[in-house]
Amino acid sequence: MTMNPVDTLDAGALERPNDTAFFWKGETWTYARLQGDVNFVAAYLSNKGIDIHDRIALHLPNSPHLLICLLACFRLGAVAVPINNRFKAQELTSVFQRVEPRYYIGSKAFESEILRVGETLIPANSRLIFSTISEFDREAWQSPAVDSSDMIRGRRSSPDDVMLLLPTSGTTGDPKVVIHTAKTLSAVTKQYQALGLQDDDIMLTASPIVHAGGLFNFLSSLRRTGPMVMLGAFDAHSVLDEIEARRCTWFKGLPFMFDQLARAQTERYRDTSSLRLCVSSGDVCSAKVQQDFLDLFGCPLSSAWACTEAATSLAICPKDNVAFLGSPSGRYRITDETGLAVPRTQPGELWVEGPNVSPGYWISPSEIERHAQGWFRTGDIMSEGNDGALRFFGRQKNLIIKGGSNISPVEVETAIRAHPDVQDAAVFGIPDEQLGETLGALIEAVDVQSFPGVADILQATRHRISDYKVPDHAIAVGQIPRAANGKIDRKSLLEIFYRETANSVRPATKIGHSR
Numbered sequence: 001m002t003m004n005p006v007d008t009l010d011a012g013a014l015e016r017p018n019d020t021a022f023f024w025k026g027e028t029w030t031y032a033r034l035q036g037d038v039n040f041v042a043a044y045l046s047n048k049g050i051d052i053h054d055r056i057a058l059h060l061p062n063s064p065h066l067l068i069c070l071l072a073c074f075r076l077g078a079v080a081v082p083i084n085n086r087f088k089a090q091e092l093t094s095v096f097q098r099v100e101p102r103y104y105i106g107s108k109a110f111e112s113e114i115l116r117v118g119e120t121l122i123p124a125n126s127r128l129i130f131s132t133i134s135e136f137d138r139e140a141w142q143s144p145a146v147d148s149s150d151m152i153r154g155r156r157s158s159p160d161d162v163m164l165l166l167p168t169s170g171t172t173g174d175p176k177v178v179i180h181t182a183k184t185l186s187a188v189t190k191q192y193q194a195l196g197l198q199d200d201d202i203m204l205t206a207s208p209i210v211h212a213g214g215l216f217n218f219l220s221s222l223r224r225t226g227p228m229v230m231l232g233a234f235d236a237h238s239v240l241d242e243i244e245a246r247r248c249t250w251f252k253g254l255p256f257m258f259d260q261l262a263r264a265q266t267e268r269y270r271d272t273s274s275l276r277l278c279v280s281s282g283d284v285c286s287a288k289v290q291q292d293f294l295d296l297f298g299c300p301l302s303s304a305w306a307c308t309e310a311a312t313s314l315a316i317c318p319k320d321n322v323a324f325l326g327s328p329s330g331r332y333r334i335t336d337e338t339g340l341a342v343p344r345t346q347p348g349e350l351w352v353e354g355p356n357v358s359p360g361y362w363i364s365p366s367e368i369e370r371h372a373q374g375w376f377r378t379g380d381i382m383s384e385g386n387d388g389a390l391r392f393f394g395r396q397k398n399l400i401i402k403g404g405s406n407i408s409p410v411e412v413e414t415a416i417r418a419h420p421d422v423q424d425a426a427v428f429g430i431p432d433e434q435l436g437e438t439l440g441a442l443i444e445a446v447d448v449q450s451f452p453g454v455a456d457i458l459q460a461t462r463h464r465i466s467d468y469k470v471p472d473h474a475i476a477v478g479q480i481p482r483a484a485n486g487k488i489d490r491k492s493l494l495e496i497f498y499r500e501t502a503n504s505v506r507p508a509t510k511i512g513h514s515r
Contacts, residue, residue: 020227041072052077059106064136077157082210089116177362187355189220206234212308236264247274254486255285275299330354400429415464428493441471
């Protein structure tokens with residue numbers, strides 16, 4: 001059965017009105033309070049002429065405003081369009097030209113970029129900008145809203161209608177706009193059970209709600225009896241403080257978050273004994289980080305594969321880089337470049353299909369780019385073992401081709417990180433006239449003072465991977481560059497390497513610490 005998020009909200013408000021839906025700073029939103037605020041905003045938008053299928057751009061940071069506006073859109077049958085808070089005017093223009101939003105709700109913090117977009121795409125009278133979002137105040141809305149909840153409840157989109165548009169940041173080109181429907185959102189949130197989320201868990205989320213990970217966390221929390229604790233942004237000390245204060249049991253984040261949590265806990269102890277399960281997603285989580293987290297917190301750290309187009313398709317990986325099918329109703333296959341299945345244990349591109357998979361990309365109000373026969377080509381390289389486990393090798397576009405051999409940077413990074421003196425590593429291709437590409441590596445030390453040097457690290461790596469996969473050139477850096485989403489900023493690796501080596505490529509054995 002397809003459950004619209006407002007159906008679960010209404011059920012919660014009816015069956016347990018005084019139970020907590022979410023915590024925000026010092027405030028508590030019960031299901032009854034949340035339902036009242038959602039109806040208020042839905043009525044406000046209705047009075048502005050918003051109707052079913054109209055797109056509403058939500059340019060807000062983590063806040064009650066964002067959660068309430070999302071649900072208000074769903075209440076109206078309108079399409080919510082959460083906007084990446086880091087988008088600049090050019091990216092905003094690209095998204096708005098395709099989405100054609102009927103209304104814009106944003107924060108004063110992002111107004112300078114919106115002003116650069118101009119009024120052609122979003123007229124001034126179709127914008128509502130809050131000077132502060134620290135608390136939800138009905139008086140901050142610019143015109144009185146009439147409680148028209150009976151009329152609003154009559155506006156229902158069908159399970160297959162577009163309900164949510166998620167612009168992805170991407171690494172090249174314009175952002176893609178991923179479509180989700182009531183049907184796919186219902187399947188996504190249901191599949192959180194495969195991540196070990198139980199009805200009475202107290203979930204903490206510090207991920208941006210405008211991104212798929214944070215948004216799906218919130219929507220899945222509405223399906224349960226346990227509350228969600230929301231932070232404005234990730235800060236390791238704040239997360240640990242909230243876990244201790246709220247007795248949180250479940251946390252999902254990016255690998256770098258768990259590394260920082262371990263460091264923060266070492267700096268100042270917090271009682272985190274309430275933690276039952278943590279899930280790393282969005283990037284490779286090394287075995288070292290998982291083991292260190294378990295040793296320090298006594299809580300297992302599992303890994304899950306997910307993406308904006310097909311959230312939680314593959315879930316719970318007890319070993320480094322291994323995942324299992326998380327959806328009993330979903331399917332996957334591993335293919336070569338022609339779309340044919342590869343032999344078991346051989347790497348290929350992962351394709352997924354299922355009720356949680358986005359139907360495609362939004363091109364314009366009259367055009368959708370649908371996935372062929374429902375199959376989404378993920379662009380991720382995986383192999384399937386004889387035990388049915390899937391091993392992740394990296395993004396197809398990030399593969400390094402050295403002398404005709406495909407090399408996964410993730411595999412090499414994992415081998416380098418296994419050294420006890422290595423905190424982090426990033427591997428990339430360096431253009432080479434003879435081989436096409438050679439391998440470069442940036443290495444971050446656990447302790448700069450006791451770091452043995454990159455030559456020793458690479459020598460140890462030879463015991464873990466084939467010689468041709470060992471980086472040809474490497475330097476030590478103070479910190480591996482990461483993008484706003486916490487993933488390795490792979491576009492900057494070669495530039496950093498050239499800059500630190502003064503544009504010369506030297507053998508790894510002759511390269512020491514960079515300044």
